Amino acid sequence: MKKTTKFLSAVTKHQKKQSVEKFHGFLKDYLEILETDDSVCALSHRRLYETITRHGITRLDQSETRCRRIFNAESLRTYDYFQTSFFGMEPALNKVMRFLHSASMKGEESRQVLLLLGPVGAGKSALVEHIKRALEACDPVYHIADCPIREEPLHLVPRSLREEFEEVYNIKIEGDLCPVCRHNLLEEYNGDYTQVPITTSSFSIRGRRGIGVVPPMDPNTQDTSILIGSEDISKMDLYSEDDPRVLSLNGAFNVGNRGIVEFVEVFKNEIEFLHTMITATQEKSVPSPGKQAMIYFDGVIISHCNEAEWNKFKAEHTNEAILDRIVRVNVPYCLEHSQEIKIYQKLLGTSDFNYHIAPHTLELASMFAVLSRLKPTNKVDPLTKMKIYNGEEIIEKGLIKKVDIKDLREEVRDEGMTGISTRFIMKAIDNALADSDKNTITPISIRDSLIKQVKEQVTSEEDRKHYLEFLQKTLHEEYLKILEKEITKAFVSAYEEQAESLFNNYLDHAEAYVNATKVKDNITNEEMEPDEKFMVSIEEQIGIKGSAKDNFRADISSYMFAKLRRGEVIDWRAYGPLKEAIETKLVGSVKDISRIVTKSKSRDNKQQKKYNEMVKTLIKDYGYNEDSAEEVIKFASNNLWRDS
Numbered sequence: 250m251k252k253t254t255k256f257l258s259a260v261t262k263h264q265k266k267q268s269v270e271k272f273h274g275f276l277k278d279y280l281e282i283l284e285t286d287d288s289v290c291a292l293s294h295r296r297l298y299e300t301i302t303r304h305g306i307t308r309l310d311q312s313e314t315r316c317r318r319i320f321n322a323e324s325l326r327t328y329d330y331f332q333t334s335f336f337g338m339e340p341a342l343n344k345v346m347r348f349l350h351s352a353s354m355k356g357e358e359s360r361q362v363l364l365l366l367g368p369v370g371a372g373k374s375a376l377v378e379h380i381k382r383a384l385e386a387c388d389p390v391y392h393i394a395d396c397p398i399r400e401e402p403l404h405l406v407p408r409s410l411r412e413e414f415e416e417v418y419n420i421k422i423e424g425d426l427c428p429v430c431r432h433n434l435l436e437e438y439n440g441d442y443t444q445v446p447i448t449t450s451s452f453s454i455r456g457r458r459g460i461g462v463v464p465p466m467d468p469n470t471q472d473t474s475i476l477i478g479s480e481d482i483s484k485m486d487l488y489s490e491d492d493p494r495v496l497s498l499n500g501a502f503n504v505g506n507r508g509i510v511e512f513v514e515v516f517k518n519e520i521e522f523l524h525t526m527i528t529a530t531q532e533k534s535v536p537s538p539g540k541q542a543m544i545y546f547d548g549v550i551i552s553h554c555n556e557a558e559w560n561k562f563k564a565e566h567t568n569e570a571i572l573d574r575i576v577r578v579n580v581p582y583c584l585e586h587s588q589e590i591k592i593y594q595k596l597l598g599t600s601d602f603n604y605h606i607a608p609h610t611l612e613l614a615s616m617f618a619v620l621s622r623l624k625p626t627n628k629v630d631p632l633t634k635m636k637i638y639n640g641e642e643i644i645e646k647g648l649i650k651k652v653d654i655k656d657l658r659e660e661v662r663d664e665g666m667t668g669i670s671t672r673f674i675m676k677a678i679d680n681a682l683a684d685s686d687k688n689t690i691t692p693i694s695i696r697d698s699l700i701k702q703v704k705e706q707v708t709s710e711e712d713r714k715h716y717l718e719f720l721q722k723t724l725h726e727e728y729l730k731i732l733e734k735e736i737t738k739a740f741v742s743a744y745e746e747q748a749e750s751l752f753n754n755y756l757d758h759a760e761a762y763v764n765a766t767k768v769k770d771n772i773t774n775e776e777m778e779p780d781e782k783f784m785v786s787i788e789e790q791i792g793i794k795g796s797a798k799d800n801f802r803a804d805i806s807s808y809m810f811a812k813l814r815r816g817e818v819i820d821w822r823a824y825g826p827l828k829e830a831i832e833t834k835l836v837g838s839v840k841d842i843s844r845i846v847t848k849s850k851s852r853d854n855k856q857q858k859k860y861n862e863m864v865k866t867l868i869k870d871y872g873y874n875e876d877s878a879e880e881v882i883k884f885a886s887n888n889l890w891r892d893s
Contacts, residue, residue: 272391272449279391279402279447280418287420289391290403293507293548294352294359297380300387301346305329319585319640319654334379334595335372337588341365344578345376352549358576360530364515365553367580370670373553376580377511380551381460384508389449390459396430397498398506398544399450399459404430405442424545428493428537452508459508461501461548465517473536476500476525480539491540498544502535505548512552516562523571526550530574553580556666581665582622584638589615592671593678602682607691607877609731613724614674614695620719621712622668624661628652632723642825669716677702687876692728693884696720732885736846737836739866740859744835745821751831752821755787756809759802790833791826801826846886 272278282289288299307327325339328346335342345363352358365373392399403422406414411422426434430445438444452459463475478500480490488494501510502525515523529535529550534543552575554562559577562568583589590611597606619635626634629652633643637654658664681690681698700720707713738744761768762779769776785798793801805824812819822828846860867878 271389272447273394274447276402276405276443276445276447282391283418283420287418290401290420292353292355292359292423293509294349295354296387296390296507297384297509297549298346298349298353300383301328301330301349301380319638330383331379335376336591336595337583337585338372338376338580341376341578341580348576348578349549360533361574361576362512362526362530362550362552362571364559364575364577365551365580366556366559366577367553368555368582368666368668368670370672371580371582371665372671373580374513377551377553381454381509381511384452384460385454387452389451390507391447391449392507393426393430394446394448395433396427397496398427398503400424400427400430400506400545401547402447404545405434405445407442423533424547427498427544428541429496429498432493457499457504459505461503461505461508461510463501463510463512463515463518465514466519466522468519471519471522473522473525474500474538476502476522477535477544478503478538493541496538496541498537500535502529502546502548503544507547509549509551512550514554514558515552516554516558520565520568520571527570527574556663579663579666581663582618582668582670584619584622584665586612586615586619586635586639589618589671593674596671596675597678600679602679603688604682604685605689605874605877607689607874607881608735608872609692609728610690610695611678613692613728614678614699616724616727617699617716617719618669618671618674620723621716622665624664626657626660628657628660631719632727673702673706674699689874689876689880691877691880691884692732693880696724696728729885729888732881733889734832734836735871736863736867736882736885737842739863739871740842740846741835747835748821748831751787751834752827755784755827755831756805758784760806763803763806787827787830787834790830790837793830846882846889 279289288295291299305328307329308325325343326346327339328342331338331342345365348358348361348363352361365376367373390399391402393402393405401422401424403414403420404424404426406422415421425431434440434442434445450458454460454462466472466475478496478498480495481497484495505511510529512518525535528543529546529548532543533546535546537544563572583592593611593614616635619638620631623631623634623638625631628634629637629643633652634657636643637652637657643652677698678690678695680702681694682688684698685694700717703713703716703720707716741747757768758779760766762781762784767776768779784802788794788798788801805827808824809819812823817823821831846863864875864878864882867873867881868875873881
């Protein structure tokens, strides 16, 4: 009963909210509201832009690592409304919001169609749905009561008074009454526009209020009535054909007036079907069915399609009129594997699977997805390119590899428009979960699931070979490196403390070396020369030898000083190359791990105890459960620490 009581309480609150009295008034009442709040008569682009930005706008901190490494410290905005639903899409979202912002100020974009162009499963449809839901949540719109297109009440103001109105209110009136409202004004209200009732209503996708959708149509059956409505045949016997009362204004442009009209897979329609777009954008009007005048249209037109359809449409020179009215925004696949993981987590959060996902499982899947989407380059190998695109520092022969992400992006055009889709990955994850007897998936099982799916579903022989190489070689080797470090960390008690100690010691000695000073012993306070042997033992782990050591020590000293100056926290992970060197040294220092991990060797009581402690650490500190810990250890013993 507690659950029912709780829900009924929510029902009561909802009913109270729904029962809030709608506005009912006349032009005078509306003008009084307008006097204090001119946003109530905002055009569609402004309304949508303000609705989204009301949730909050944040500028990426140019000193923040992701902004600095991935976006080259470009001043990108993030919009709070999209933050929890879309990941790795900042450039595309910025372009969409720039379009709406310009259009809201009545720039040229207000007479343009927004086209989202991208591969299947890139998030185009989801983005449009999210935008439509924003409109559903905005304040109700004031409109002429009983108007089929919910038009702006200011259209009641006669043209002869509009100049004076604009002087008084500093608001320009755009548009005229639709044929139905014009007829009602003359016939029902004797031309007295002050007596025409005005009300409010909300936006609704299901109710087709302010949000119209145009699906792709069969060329043989497509009819412009989907866009502009039709004449009601049942009323033809009652009224003449030029009587507005025969009109049924229920087309997408009628429904989407003052809101959004969405064209799904827009270029699957015949060109003749899209001609209405031209007048809707340029003239801000659409044809009325039958013999009535053009109808004013105020709406945001959003369309989406894939690249193949766009290229086909663009190649036809007769389509120039429409092409000239399109603002294209590319929506590629995510190219940051850390952001791709967030997409999987979001989608998995909506499923009913009762599962345990071992560490690095989603990471491995996301790496594969991103690798498939990247174009090859001579500058770096695919894995390195993937890491650069993820904002990671690349270490090569002891130094950070200086490859500019901007150069990589400029080298290829439209990167991220091909490759493995997020849906493909999710199906592989679902299959791995469904096949698991223990409701547990690991990097090993997801890799197997992906291999199986690639073999079954990828039709291109070249792509299939390419993808299998990523899974069976590139990512196999990369995962082994990750796993080796992780098991070693779990094996070595107080790994973090040891790493931090090595880091601090190295930093003290390197700083003294660079500044030609001495190191003070923390215990004895004795001053001594920097320990060259100790520093070399760290540096050689990542291939730093000879004269390179001087540059490395200088680099790390200046890097740490810069972080301190910015007030940032410093730990052993702060500087990529040094972190790599410390990890390698600690891994290499473990001599007994092989005997502990490898099951085929008989363990004595001491070794068994150490093994149990390692498993317990993997579970407690790293997020494994007992089954997944056993599986990855077994995998490691077969691939890393084989019996010799």
